[in-house]
Amino acid sequence: MMKIRSRQKGVFAIELFFVLIALISIFYFMTDISDKLLARAQLDRGSFALANILKExxxxxxxxxxxxxxxxxxxxxxxxxxxxxxxxxxxIKIEALHNKATLNAFESNEYKNLGCEAAGLDTKSELAPVENGVIFSLYQVTLCQQENSWFTQLWGNSGASTMTITSSSVVVGR
Structure with missing residues (x-):
């Protein structure tokens, strides 16, 4: 019985080390995800505010x-x-669709450089309401931003340490 106990010295410390590494990794992963969600929420608020400004x-x-x-x-x-x-x-990319046919669009240089992807307003023409023969305009603002991923840097994956987060808002004009 004494021989078995003497061979197990330090086992608790090793197990504790592995459990702590796992817990720290989970915490780091959750922090990284929450950072991305906060960035997405900021882009959502910004794109919605700008789309309403375009509408007004x-x-x-x-x-x-x-x-x-x-x-x-x-x-x-x-x-x-x-x-x-x-x-x-x-x-940023701003788009306006008038009479379900006329599309005006502008993209910033940074939008092109980041390779942001979002569905164009021309694919959403069916969203435009029609009242008494008048077709309302649609406005779309798309914002995107590149975020660093802390979690991938922790694991040493330097090739994919950034991600592009995109947010679009569509509003109906007056």
């Missing part, structure tokens, strides 16, 4: 429906303020 702008700009380059720079500036970053680092 026709009220204040003499019913001007088509988007132009100044709308793009204005939206990029507002997005940078919402996301607390510089205007040049905002990945």
């Amino acid at each position: 702008r026709s009220r204040y700009y003499d019913e001007r429906l088509p988007l132009n380059a100044s709308d793009e720079t204005d939206m990029q500036t507002l997005a940078s303020r919402l996301l607390d970053t510089t205007p040049g680092s905002v990945a």
